[in-house]
Amino acid sequence: MSVQTAxxxxxxxxxxxxxxxxxxxxxxxxxxxxxLRSLLLEGVDTVFGYPGGSVLYIYDAMHGNPDFHHLLTxxxxxxxxxxxxxxxATGKVxxxxxxxxxxxxxxxxxxxxxxxxSVPIVVITGNVPTSAIGTDAFQxxxxxxxTMPITKHSYLVRDVHDLPRIIREAFHIASTGRKGPxxxxxxxxxxxxxxxxxxxxxxxxRGYNPTVTPNKLQVDRLxxxxxxxxxxxxxxxxxxxxxxxxxxxxxxxxxxQIPVIxxxxxxxxxxxxxxxxxxxxxxxxTYASNTALQNCDLLISIGARFDDRVTMKLxxxxxxAKVAHIDVDPAEIGKxxxxxxxxxxxxxxxxxxANQKAKPAKSEAWIGEIEGWKQQYPLRYKxxxxxxxxxxxxxxxxETTDGEAIVTTDVGQHQMWVAQFYKFKHARSxxxxxxxxxMGFGFPSxxxxxxxxxxxLVVSVNGxxxxxxxxxxxxxxxxxxxxxxxxxxxxxxxxxxxxxxxIIYDNRLSHIDLAGSxxxxxxxxxxxxxxxxxxxxxxARKAWQEALNTPGPVVIDFVVRKxxxxxxxxxxxxxxxxxxxxxxx
Amino acid sequence: xxxxxxxxxVLVNNQPGVLQRVSGLFGRRGFNIDSITVGASEEPGLSxxxxxxxxxxxxxxxxxxxLYKLIDVIKVNxxxxxxxxxxxxxxxxxxxxxxxxxxILGVVxxxxxxxxxxxxxxxxxxxxxxxDKIEAMVxxxxxxxxxxxxxxxxxxxxxxxxx
Ligand SMILES: Cc1ncc(C[n+]2csc(CCOP(=O)(O)OP(=O)(O)O)c2C)c(N)n1
Numbered sequence: 001m002s003v004q005t006a007x008x009x010x011x012x013x014x015x016x017x018x019x020x021x022x023x024x025x026x027x028x029x030x031x032x033x034x035x036l037r038s039l040l041l042e043g044v045d046t047v048f049g050y051p052g053g054s055v056l057y058i059y060d061a062m063h064g065n066p067d068f069h070h071l072l073t074x075x076x077x078x079x080x081x082x083x084x085x086x087x088x089a090t091g092k093v094x095x096x097x098x099x100x101x102x103x104x105x106x107x108x109x110x111x112x113x114x115x116x117x118s119v120p121i122v123v124i125t126g127n128v129p130t131s132a133i134g135t136d137a138f139q140x141x142x143x144x145x146x147t148m149p150i151t152k153h154s155y156l157v158r159d160v161h162d163l164p165r166i167i168r169e170a171f172h173i174a175s176t177g178r179k180g181p182x183x184x185x186x187x188x189x190x191x192x193x194x195x196x197x198x199x200x201x202x203x204x205x206r207g208y209n210p211t212v213t214p215n216k217l218q219v220d221r222l223x224x225x226x227x228x229x230x231x232x233x234x235x236x237x238x239x240x241x242x243x244x245x246x247x248x249x250x251x252x253x254x255x256x257q258i259p260v261i262x263x264x265x266x267x268x269x270x271x272x273x274x275x276x277x278x279x280x281x282x283x284x285x286t287y288a289s290n291t292a293l294q295n296c297d298l299l300i301s302i303g304a305r306f307d308d309r310v311t312m313k314l315x316x317x318x319x320x321a322k323v324a325h326i327d328v329d330p331a332e333i334g335k336x337x338x339x340x341x342x343x344x345x346x347x348x349x350x351x352x353x354a355n356q357k358a359k360p361a362k363s364e365a366w367i368g369e370i371e372g373w374k375q376q377y378p379l380r381y382k383x384x385x386x387x388x389x390x391x392x393x394x395x396x397x398x399e400t401t402d403g404e405a406i407v408t409t410d411v412g413q414h415q416m417w418v419a420q421f422y423k424f425k426h427a428r429s430x431x432x433x434x435x436x437x438x439m440g441f442g443f444p445s446x447x448x449x450x451x452x453x454x455x456x457l458v459v460s461v462n463g464x465x466x467x468x469x470x471x472x473x474x475x476x477x478x479x480x481x482x483x484x485x486x487x488x489x490x491x492x493x494x495x496x497x498x499x500x501x502x503i504i505y506d507n508r509l510s511h512i513d514l515a516g517s518x519x520x521x522x523x524x525x526x527x528x529x530x531x532x533x534x535x536x537x538x539x540a541r542k543a544w545q546e547a548l549n550t551p552g553p554v555v556i557d558f559v560v561r562k563x564x565x566x567x568x569x570x571x572x573x574x575x576x577x578x579x580x581x582x583x584x585x
Numbered sequence: 586x587x588x589x590x591x592x593x594x595v596l597v598n599n600q601p602g603v604l605q606r607v608s609g610l611f612g613r614r615g616f617n618i619d620s621i622t623v624g625a626s627e628e629p630g631l632s633x634x635x636x637x638x639x640x641x642x643x644x645x646x647x648x649x650x651x652l653y654k655l656i657d658v659i660k661v662n663x664x665x666x667x668x669x670x671x672x673x674x675x676x677x678x679x680x681x682x683x684x685x686x687x688x689i690l691g692v693v694x695x696x697x698x699x700x701x702x703x704x705x706x707x708x709x710x711x712x713x714x715x716x717d718k719i720e721a722m723v724x725x726x727x728x729x730x731x732x733x734x735x736x737x738x739x740x741x742x743x744x745x746x747x748x
Contacts, residue, residue, distance in 0.1 A: 335647060
């Protein structure tokens with residue numbers, strides 16, 4: 001990769017002394033230069049973006065700036081998903097830049113994606129000059145207004161003097177409490193205006209004070225409930241991963257002897273090889289997870305928000321359970337599921353406190369019962385010698401990478417097969433759009449993850465539909481030699497939609513045929529990226545090995561069976577015990 | 586749980602867009618707004634919004650929690666859980682030919698309202714009070730023919746000192 005981090009200490013993420021001193025100088029500089037200096041001071045070494053009239057002062061300030069790395073994507077959606085992938089892979093704040101109007105509106109899907117999954121991103125948009133705001137000027141859009149429902153907070157900067165403070169605040173808000181995207185809209189005249197650069201050291205935002213330390217009494221209540229429970233269950237979500245609480249969760253589960261199910265975003269937050277791990281619950285969750293949910297007497301939700309893809313029909317969800325809910329966002333408690341034991345705080349701190357006094361539940365028989373369900377209905381599929389099965393491809397990737405890769409997915413059947421058949425070992429090793437379910441996310445997010453970890457293996461698994469939503473970012477991989485392994489599970493249809501039409505709409509297949517898709521190998525080659533194709537098991541193994549042995553980016557087109565379905569499946573509007581099991585039936 | 590009227594006081598940063606953030610939140614999350622008023626508070630830089638909403642206790646709790654998620658929201662208070670003073674102002678323009686004026690003045694007096702404008706054939710009546718009182722006043726004035734009605738929405742405050 002040609003882009004390298006020159007100025008930050010890789011180990012600490014902090015700027016080295018000389019550069020920091022240089023950046024902190026109270027020079028009279030433009031808003032654009034303030035922005036770049038502030039970003040560097042926040043420890044940002046890579047941003048993703050796309051220029052245009054309203055951000056030209058900012059791009060001018062980047063010109064020849066050796067400290068600042070900017071990646072030009074081919075679409076603003078690519079930029080924000082890349083920033084998102086960077087943030088999810090590292091836990092740091094991702095940054096992207098776009099111009100006013102169409103540039104800014106092209107970010108909307110990515111902002112909503114990050115918002116739904118609580119990903120810390122700072123989004124910088126340009127706007128028309130202050131004097132033109134509200135006049136329907138060329139390329140004007142009220143981006144702060146448009147994005148209000150999908151940002152944690154936003155700023156329209158009216159005075160260049162406010163800029164350093166606003167950037168500090170934006171980073172603070174994005175990365176603390178329940179994380180999320182923050183937008184800073186900078187009118188063109190503000191990015192041009194000059195003022196003395198005064199870096200704000202301390203920030204205090206009245207009205208923003210996330211509770212991180214839990215109420216001791218609630219933690220005690222939780223532990224008491226654990227001791228009394230005979231069928232306890234932990235539901236661990238993305239909050240565990242974001243809080244870096246994997247170790248604490250492991251300790252808590254082992255001390256209390258409580259089985260663990262992990263949501264899609266929680267995958268990797270608990271080692272999938274552990275005997276207490278039951279699987280993923282929900283629409284395409286395991287039989288054991290869903291059955292455990294429906295039979296537990298104590299459900300402890302940790303950093304999970306009871307999304308309807310997990311609970312399915314709320315009325316009838318976990319009907320016999322007392323519910324404890326640990327979350328840093330108090331508004332999640334009681335939002336969907338009535339809570340008996342609320343516990344507001346940073347998941348890691350809550351678990352640390354709980355671990356000091358945790359005693360085992362009376363769960364031995366229950367663990368045995370769950371083990372029985374796991375044995376009886378493991379995830380499985382009918383393999384085929386004549387056709388390539390998508391599940392086989394995912395299993396192969398899982399086995400060869402041994403859980404050590406960062407895997408990003410797009411949205412659809414392949415996403416669920418990754419969730420089911422890839423064995424996750426580490427937190428932040430799965431990057432996927434859970435809450436919004438954004439097609440087009442998988443590939444550009446892998447670029448961001450790979451920029452953050454140039455030496456790690458990053459595998460991006462996509463459907464042939466979703467890949468075509470951001471395929472143009474192949475140019476970015478090619479030009480910077482970003483070695484993402486781009487897997488396409490090519491079933492020639494919008495697979496997940498086909499599955500719904502087959503099962504729910506009486507097999508009336510309507511507009512799911514992707515005929516007219518490009519030859520993905522040639523498409524890759526047209527961008528100067530290596531392309532490989534496999535249509536059976538042997539070719540699949542060979543192509544995958546070749547991809548792994550290739551130092552740069554590779555597209556591997558796995559042509560799989562068209563009409564494979566994801567099972568188990570719980571249909572919308574039904575409860576978790578009404579699972580379609582596929583081959584078992 | 587039963588749906589009740591609640592009067593919520595929200596102290597916010599006086600920033601552009603705050604009203605949009607708050608009202609947008611209500612709309613987006615399906616919370617109901619009966620009325621919303623905004624004005625200066627006792628502290629420079631902060632405004633106070635008074636929102637009248639209908640919902641059960643769970644909804645009220647969610648409203649408060651979701652409001653607190655907005656960075657510009659500083660304090661949320663459910664006023665209606667305490668003895669409070671709630672007032673609304675209405676301006677009512679009615680048809681008032683000279684011969685009915687004495688009659689109208691009688692109504693106005695009973696309600697301790699006042700007449701703030703008299704035209705050749707019309708009158709504007711100003712009334713201040715809780716929403717029930719204003720509704721009663723409107724009912725009584727209806728027979729004369731209401732030409733225009735403008736209400737401010739409720740502003741409110743807790744009585745005495747609440748600890
Ligand atoms: C932007 C966007 N548009 C539409 C959808 C609805 N959707 C969900 S899955 C799916 C099909 C995906 O097909 P493909 O990318 O080929 O993946 P597969 O399901 O075949 O693995 C669609 C259209 C979506 N999630 N996102």
